[in-house]
Amino acid sequence: xxxxxxxxxxxxxxxxxxxxxxxxxxxxxxxxxxxxxxxxxxxxxxxxxxxxxxxxxxxxxxxxxxxxxxxxxxxxxxxxxxxxxxxxxxxxxxxxxxxxxxxxxxxxxxxxxxxxxxxxxxxxxxxxxxxxxxxxxxxxxxxxxxxxxxxxxxxxxxxxxxxxxxxxxxxxxxxxxxxxxxxxxxxxxxxxxxxxxxxxxxxxxxxxxxxxxx
Numbered sequence: 684x685x686x687x688x689x690x691x692x693x694x695x696x697x698x699x700x701x702x703x704x705x706x707x708x709x710x711x712x713x714x715x716x717x718x719x720x721x722x723x724x725x726x727x728x729x730x731x732x733x734x735x736x737x738x739x740x741x742x743x744x745x746x747x748x749x750x751x752x753x754x755x756x757x758x759x760x761x762x763x764x765x766x767x768x769x770x771x772x773x774x775x776x777x778x779x780x781x782x783x784x785x786x787x788x789x790x791x792x793x794x795x796x797x798x799x800x801x802x803x804x805x806x807x808x809x810x811x812x813x814x815x816x817x818x819x820x821x822x823x824x825x826x827x828x829x830x831x832x833x834x835x836x837x838x839x840x841x842x843x844x845x846x847x848x849x850x851x852x853x854x855x856x857x858x859x860x861x862x863x864x865x866x867x868x869x870x871x872x873x874x875x876x877x878x879x880x881x882x883x884x885x886x887x888x889x890x891x892x893x894x895x896x897x
Contacts, residue, residue, distance in 0.1 A: 717815040755804035775809035797844035
């Protein structure tokens with residue numbers, strides 16, 4: 684990723700390779716930050732231990748949305764307490780306020796509204812392998828590093844609604860968001876890591892220039 688960005692001529696003043704005042708930047712070195720947030724969620728009764736497997740959820744939940752591959756969690760473990768789990772592995776799942784409309788303004792896509800429990804359900808903030816999930820890590824890092832604007836793909840609009848709930852639970856102010864349209868191939872499919880033939884490294888090896896790809 685760093686090679687690709689430098690190839691395009693990008694330069695940055697902070698990051699894992701150059702340091703900065705908010706170091707460390709590698710998530711594997713920021714576990715203490717994430718655990719503090721998890722403790723706040725637990726103290727506020729925002730989360731609960733979930734022993735459901737991916738297969739359990741797929742069988743019990745409603746079908747996933749076209750825009751968001753994650754099915755709505757049916758709430759199987761909502762009444763769980765950690766003392767009831769025993770030695771079983773579990774994830775920590777955030778309890779969403781069912782029926783509440785989450786509103787935010789996107790700097791590119793305009794006004795957005797997603798209804799908790801309908802457009803997205805209870806979601807994992809800490810995985811059973813003792814690693815923070817994407818939603819928690821994003822919120823904690825952006826807040827700690829004083830990020831004021833997040834730019835990312837439009838496929839993550841629903842994730843923004845989830846993250847706004849995490850910001851609220853932690854008593855933090857969310858940044859501004861700008862969601863870009865996704866790059867797609869000639870068939871309309873979004874470019875993904877699995878499409879190696881269209882990776883920047885492959886295109887670079889074929890002699891393509893940054894200017895030809897803009």
